[in-house]
Amino acid sequence: MVVCVRAVVRVLVLQAAWALGGGQVRYSVPEEAKGGTVVGRLAQDLGLEAGEAEARRLRLVAQGRRASVEVSGASGALVVSSRLDREELCGKSAPCALRLEVLLERPLRVFHVEVEVTDINDNVPLFPASVVNLSLSENSPPDSRFPLEGASDADIGANAQLSYTLSPSEHFALDLQKSEDDTESLFLVLRRPLDRESLAEHRLVLTAIDGGRPSLTGTVELLVSVLDVNDNVPQFDQSVYKVRLPENSERGSFVLRVNATDLDDGSNKNISYSLQSLFPQDGRDMFEIHKTSGEIHLRGSLDFEDVRLYRLQVDAKDMGNPPLSGHCKVVVEVLDVNDNAPEVWVTSLSVPVPEDASVGTVVALLSVSDRDSGANGRVRCAVWPPAPFGLVATFAGSYSLVLREALDRERVSEYEVEVRAEDGGAPPLRASRGLRVPVSDVNDNAPAFAQAVYTVLARENNAAGAELARLWARDPDEAGNGRVSYSVAEGGAGSGAGWRPASSYVSVDAESGRLWALRPLDYEELQVLQFEVRAVDAGEPPLCGNATVQLFVVDENDNAPALLPPAGGGPGPWAAGEASASASAPGSLWAWAAWGAPAGQVVAKIRAVDADSGYNAWLRYELWEPRGKGPFRVGLYSGEVSTARALEEADGPRQRLLIVVRDHGEPSRSATATLSVSLVEGAEAALSAAAAGAGASSSGAGLRPAEGGAAAAAAATNVWLVVAICAVSSLFLLAVVLYGASRWAPRAAVLAGPGPATLVCASEVGSWSYSQRQSRSLCVADGAGKSDLMVFSLNCPPPPGPAAENGSAEKGPSLSPYSSGTGCRLSE
Known part of the structure; x- marks a missing residue:
């Protein structure tokens, strides 16, 4: 409404001015007026009546560009035909007027019309860029000033008057200064020191506000980048790095990675790592570090037993000028593994050991150690064989090898002892040490x-x-x-x-x-x-x-048979049943026999003895002369001369008998006896027998009766002789068997051993021996008995053949080396 009132006022003013100026019409219209907006009543202002403008064809004359206004044909008003933009029409020029020519025909007449386009605040302040990048060194001193390019406003007048504001910042402020030529300078002022490491980039908003009603604003973003200065040393994540490595780690194994950061930027933050050993001093070649990555690798071989701990220093140096460096420590603890077997040393050895050494005697001192630690270094020891020695721990790592059982050198003269050590690792390692322990002799055994x-x-x-x-x-x-x-x-x-x-x-x-x-x-x-x-x-x-x-003398056949003298001790006639040898003619015997004596009557008995024994003393009697069918015969073993048949006168008054007495020795020995037998009548024979009996009684030797007494004695003697002969024959056969076995026996000359009484053949010629404890008398004729058999305890074979063959005792074999003899102790 206000705008319309203003337009009407302006039209009235223009009309008045046009009237005063001699036909020029002036109008005023605000920019951005809508199409159809009446700028002015042109027909009326030119003095034309209603309807006349159309009739006389009132129109604008184009001047090379399209006009933003036109004349309405019906009313003859000047109206806006298209958008009016003062900034487009006039820019920053003021005032902005459109000069138009209006043609009126019938009659032809030209009018000049000027339309001023007035400015409205339709343009916001504009900065050259939406974002302005600024780079400031972080070491810039406070109150430093950095120029900024201000904004521009297409409007004019108060609409184009700008003021500036800056977003809140503790580091920056704005300073707007006007010079004498009415120009303005805009500065960004640094209030506090910058720290790129704290804030590397500051984002500020600069706002420009024009003077229009309502005011319009324009903004620009100030991106302040803080340029780095090498004012920060590299910093590690940790001041001390700790790592554990087993000692069997391979070369090239990864140890750890250190990391250092530098708050600076660019080359100031580029870091290179280096490594040096603090302990031990010669451990610098054990590890290596990558210069850029900071990875530490194992370069050498670890040995827990040599070095258990490494202290390293890592330096991190940046690329600034001058360069700054940071430090950290790396502690590498070496972990033990069971890589060392136990070691056994013999520190002292007392050998040989007397066999009478007492139990508990220290034989050797041993030292056992293991270079490993913990369970890997704990060692268990044992001795093998477990007897007769044992181990006694004296203190840590030291043992005594002591005697646990009594020794006997004769049983074991030397011991091979093995001391075995085993650690507590997994798996365990073992070591052993062999000891040779000889046993010295003590005189503790009697021969x-x-x-x-x-x-x-x-x-x-x-x-x-x-x-x-x-x-x-x-x-x-x-x-x-x-x-x-x-x-x-x-x-x-x-x-x-x-x-x-x-x-x-x-x-x-x-x-x-x-x-x-x-x-x-x-x-x-x-x-x-x-x-x-x-x-x-x-x-x-x-x-x-x-x-x-017990030395037994073996009989030899070295004695010939000897005839016994008559019982009366002197020469003289013998009664029938005894033969007598004359002292003046040794070997000559005589006896009486009665005519008509029946066969088998003993007329005499030859008595002989052999000093030898056994077979050598076993005598036999042979009638040498007369041979053939004589009236007499001789008992083979009894020596009795008896009638072979009844005596006859034809046999003559005397018979001469030659009797040979032989032993059984080898070779045999013999003696000869001559027996003269006188044949007499029966009465003479009885007288002779009585005389001989009286002579025998006077000399102390009893005579045998010629008939019944002599026959009974002879029968008894014959029985004993037969028994003896059978026994001797059996023993002879046994001796032959034993002799044959003795030829192959390893021992023969010396025989011993307990056992029952056994017959022993003393020689191969048949002599038999028994002990005095059990004897048998072998009666030969009427002479004294003779102990020729001995019994002794024996379980061994008879003597070897060479002793018998050589006829003398040869050298006997050595006795067995094992003995059961009785020992004794001699006094000094």
Whole structure:
């Protein structure tokens, strides 16, 4: 409404001015008036009547550009035909007028019309750019001024008068200055120092406000970039980095990554890393760092046992000018792994160990260690074999190898001991140390013979110095403690004044134990010699052992049969049933026989004895002359001369008999007896028998009756002879079997051992021996009985053949090295 009033006023003024100015019409219209807006009543102002404008064709004359106003044909008013924009029509010029020519025809007439376009505040202030970038150094001092380009406003006048405001900022402010030529200068003033690291970019809004009503504003964004200055050192994420690495980490393994940042920008923030070792000093080659990434890698081989902790320093240096650097520490803890086996050292070894060492004796001192730590370094120790030694822990890592059981050098002379160590790692590692522990000898064993009793067989008539046997006592000790010397301790043969010590018969070699004969042995003098042999070692104190030796003399057939003298002790006639030998003619015997004596009557008995024994003393009688069918015969084993048939006168007054007495030795020995038998009448024979009986009674020897008494005695003798012959024959066969076995037996000359009484063949010629404890008398004729069989305890085979074949006691084999003899201790 106000605008319309103003327009009407302006039209009236223009009309008045036009009237005064000589035909020029002036109008005023605000810009941005809408189409159809009446600028002025042109026809009326030109003095035309209604309707005349159309009739006279009132119109505007174009002047090269399209006019924004036109003449309405009906009313003749000047109206706005298109948008009026003063800034487009006139720009900043003021005033802004449109000069128009109006043509009126019939008659032709030209009028000048001027339309002033008045300004309205239709343009906002405009800055050259929507965003203004400013770059300020962060070290710019306060109150620094930075010029800004102001805004422009297409309007004019008060609508174009601008004022400025800045968005709130603690660092910046605006300063608007006017110069003398009425120009304005706009400055951005720095109030406080900048810090790019705190705020690298400041976004400000500058607002321009015009003077219109209402006022319009325009804004521009001020983007203030703070230019970096190298005023910040690189900073690490952590001042101390800690990492753990197992000692078996491979070379090139990733350790860790350090990170440093620099608040600066550009090259000032570019960082390069370097590494140096603080501890140990020579550990600089163990790690390496990448210059740009900060990754640390393992360069060498870790060993927990050498270095358990590394302290490194990492430097971060920027590229500023001058460059600044930051530092941090890296602590690398090396973790132990079970890579070291236990170690066992022998610090002291006391060997050899005496076999009488007491239980608990310290044999060796050991030191055990493991370079690992924790469970990997805890070591368990054991000894193998578990006996007779054991381990005792003295203090950490030290052990004593002690004796747990009594030693016996004779059983085990040396021990191979292994000390085994095992750590507590997973898996565990093991180590061992071998020890050789010899056991030194102590004289704790007495010499012991292989047998408590040795039976030695020796042929009689052996040569002096002949080896009878070899005795050996075993002493399991060593050196002097096991060196044995032998001696004959005690024993002998005989009784009463005839007793002789064994040392007069035999001797034993002190070193070899060989038993020697000092002189030839005579079975008829000595059948059994029993003595003790002592074995003494050289220990301190010395110990001894004894063995009993039973020396049996084996009979040789060295004695021929001997005829016994008559019972009366002198020459003279014998009664029938006894033969007599004359002292003046040895071997000559005589006897009487009655005519008509029946067959089988004993007329005489030949008495003979052999000093030998056994087969060598077993006699047989043979009638050598007369051969053939004589009136007499001789009992083969009894020696009885008896009638073979009834005596006749044709046999003559005297018969001469040649009788040979032989033993069973090999070769056999013999004796010859001549028996003269006188044939007389029966009364003379009785008288002769009575005379012979009286002579025998006076001499102390009883005569046998010629008939019944002599026959009974002869029958009894024959029975015993048959029993003896059967027994001897059986023993002979057994001796032959044993002799054959002895040819292959390893031991023969020395026989010993407990057991039942057993017959022993003393020689291959058939001599038999028994002990004195059980004897049998073999009666030969009417002579004294003779003990020729002996029994002794024996479980061994008979002596070997060579001893019998050579006819003397040969060197016997060595005795068994194992002994059960009785030990003794000798006094000093």
